[in-house]
Amino acid sequence: MDFSWMAWTLPTALFFLTILALLIGMGVWEYVSPGGNPRVGILRFETTRGDRLFVSLLGSAFIHLAWLGLGGPDLWWALALSVVYAVGVFKLV
Amino acid sequence: MKTHATAISTAQTDAAQTLRTGTTQAAERRPGTLPLPARRTKAGVAWLVPTLYIVFLMLPIYWLVNMSFKTNTEIMSGVSLFPQTPTLRNYMVIFSDPSWYKGYINSIIYVVLNTIIAVSVALPAAYAFSRYRFLGDKHLFFWLLTNRMAPPAVFALPFFQLYSAFGLIDTHIAVALAHCLFNVPLAVWILEGFMSGVPKEIDETAYIDGYSFPRFFVKIYIPLIASGIGVAAFFCFMFSWVELLIARTLTTTDAKPIAAIMTRTVSASGMDWGVLAAAGVLTIIPGALVIYFVRNYIAKGFALGRV
Amino acid sequence: MQKTWNNKAWFMVLPVLVLVAFSAVIPLMTVVNYSVQDTFGNNEFFWAGTEWFTEVLESARFWDALQRNLFFSGVILAIEIPLGIFIALNMPKKGLGVPFCLVFMALPLLIPWNVVGTIWQLLSRADIGLVGYSLARLGIPFNYASDPLHAWITVVVMDVWHWTSLVVLLAYAGLVSIPDSYYQATKIDGASRWAVFRYIQLPKLKRVLLIAVLLRFMDSFMIYTEPFVVTGGGPGSATTFLSIDLVKIAVGQFDLGPAAAMSIIYFLIVLLLSWVFYTVMTSSDAAN
Numbered sequence: 001m002d003f004s005w006m007a008w009t010l011p012t013a014l015f016f017l018t019i020l021a022l023l024i025g026m027g028v029w030e031y032v033s034p035g036g037n038p039r040v041g042i043l044r045f046e047t048t049r050g051d052r053l054f055v056s057l058l059g060s061a062f063i064h065l066a067w068l069g070l071g072g073p074d075l076w077w078a079l080a081l082s083v084v085y086a087v088g089v090f091k092l093v
Numbered sequence: 094m095k096t097h098a099t100a101i102s103t104a105q106t107d108a109a110q111t112l113r114t115g116t117t118q119a120a121e122r123r124p125g126t127l128p129l130p131a132r133r134t135k136a137g138v139a140w141l142v143p144t145l146y147i148v149f150l151m152l153p154i155y156w157l158v159n160m161s162f163k164t165n166t167e168i169m170s171g172v173s174l175f176p177q178t179p180t181l182r183n184y185m186v187i188f189s190d191p192s193w194y195k196g197y198i199n200s201i202i203y204v205v206l207n208t209i210i211a212v213s214v215a216l217p218a219a220y221a222f223s224r225y226r227f228l229g230d231k232h233l234f235f236w237l238l239t240n241r242m243a244p245p246a247v248f249a250l251p252f253f254q255l256y257s258a259f260g261l262i263d264t265h266i267a268v269a270l271a272h273c274l275f276n277v278p279l280a281v282w283i284l285e286g287f288m289s290g291v292p293k294e295i296d297e298t299a300y301i302d303g304y305s306f307p308r309f310f311v312k313i314y315i316p317l318i319a320s321g322i323g324v325a326a327f328f329c330f331m332f333s334w335v336e337l338l339i340a341r342t343l344t345t346t347d348a349k350p351i352a353a354i355m356t357r358t359v360s361a362s363g364m365d366w367g368v369l370a371a372a373g374v375l376t377i378i379p380g381a382l383v384i385y386f387v388r389n390y391i392a393k394g395f396a397l398g399r400v
Numbered sequence: 401m402q403k404t405w406n407n408k409a410w411f412m413v414l415p416v417l418v419l420v421a422f423s424a425v426i427p428l429m430t431v432v433n434y435s436v437q438d439t440f441g442n443n444e445f446f447w448a449g450t451e452w453f454t455e456v457l458e459s460a461r462f463w464d465a466l467q468r469n470l471f472f473s474g475v476i477l478a479i480e481i482p483l484g485i486f487i488a489l490n491m492p493k494k495g496l497g498v499p500f501c502l503v504f505m506a507l508p509l510l511i512p513w514n515v516v517g518t519i520w521q522l523l524s525r526a527d528i529g530l531v532g533y534s535l536a537r538l539g540i541p542f543n544y545a546s547d548p549l550h551a552w553i554t555v556v557v558m559d560v561w562h563w564t565s566l567v568v569l570l571a572y573a574g575l576v577s578i579p580d581s582y583y584q585a586t587k588i589d590g591a592s593r594w595a596v597f598r599y600i601q602l603p604k605l606k607r608v609l610l611i612a613v614l615l616r617f618m619d620s621f622m623i624y625t626e627p628f629v630v631t632g633g634g635p636g637s638a639t640t641f642l643s644i645d646l647v648k649i650a651v652g653q654f655d656l657g658p659a660a661a662m663s664i665i666y667f668l669i670v671l672l673l674s675w676v677f678y679t680v681m682t683s684s685d686a687a688n
Binding site (some may be wrong): 002005006007008009011012014015016034054058060061062068069073075084 | 429432433434436437439442443445447449450453457458487543591665668671672676679683
């Protein structure tokens, strides 16, 4: 079966492997301490750590897009900003 | 005769007035009169709204049916509410040409395949979601739902290559599998709603009575949620039947759905309005038949079994 | 219902997971791969980095389509939700009228989407259509193919015709689930029609209305077939919504890179909106 049409590249492969690793990591974390540490954060509804990861990832995607649209093609700064944002989400939301 | 007509027109004016001033009138109503469900005195009013709405819904369909019985010369020569020279030619064209009627057979084959696949894989999954908590269950459920919400146009782009790689292009199973993208999440959602309404004690009693899980599921549980299965099947049928973008992307000739044949043939033969209308009428019939069978559950189904 | 913790339930979900992942995850990964590369066919790809994303984000065409689509969804919700509730409130609750109403109201939902477009095309044309012809006789030269406003009216009325029944049926399902005792209480209190709606019916409808808003928003946000058949996205690009634009770029121009980048941005917006709706829905469930 020919899968060359999927056009894999090293960066995109690394990207999906990172996502996969994050999901597995969250699974293991959840297995070790079940329940997902639910709490009501600044968004005024209950979130678990899985929700916080989702908010972090989705937010990061929009941070990258905004950086591309408003700033320039240098995405390392957007990545740094996303990490700060993700830490904030895990602390506060 | 005359008085009768006057009575009707008065009733209609009355109804229109209530529509306009509905809230003020109701607010002035004396205490002790029931405001809502049993307003027997104003029965005519309550009927007016659904009737007008159904007339609005049926008018375009009537126009389609009307056109399907007209000749093309009559269609082009002006607008008339009834066919002046009724003809079955348009329907004969469809029923005598395999490239037309095979489209219906193709559509029905992949729709039925899709319904069977979607409901049978959704059943155990919905049971798991309704009875158990497990690792990542809520996120899994949300992920399934996002596939129902995602625009097919986003996925249609690589679908052709994906199904080519598996040698499935222009087969019924390809369309059936592709439609699972939105139908499986929907079926899980609906069935989970219906299953949550079945008390858990039933499962526990069955286990105590010595039923194995598969036997319990088939013998006891499935009959209990039969209406839910019917509704889920109806919705899978519906969304697979009406979808065109993906079905058209994945088929070329042998599995081409009727809806796609309609668009192609029309542009080629220079607008045969009569045949187009007849083909349209024929695509409405299966839907109408299916609705009739689930009419008592349809409202609950649209609420995804959650009312 | 109190659920038991059981990780073996994963095996029951596995078939669904495999099936949906096949049709969702592989295409989505492919779209991501395409979005950072350029191709001239033959499965030969060249690294393009973030070029396509910048191109899409800086194109007025994309933002116009997005604005148009958001405006369309807003108009659709503003018309269909109140109209649907109003019709559901006036539907008979028992008797022969109930199945009659349900069957006829559900009918537009089961018509293939391109046939819906065809029906409205046949109805609106000034030469052969009932509505177009009648308007022309009244002195209104209705032409959805050349006048953007007329095209919009046609597309919006068509969507109201097509989907209001979904809201009606959902709201109706919510209404019939309200026990009679609630109405008896209002009878004793002598509550007004509005008070009954505001304090009894609306709170009970909240759940189904959230589903209605979610489904109607998402489906109008991905609308493709019906306006495509009627107007083809025109006149000009007056009714070119996001999906229509996307298919034009991907299939019409075969620009895989820009189409993929646009798909991802489109998908992210849908993901964000679904999450907001879903969170509102589940947290309002938890509150009850």
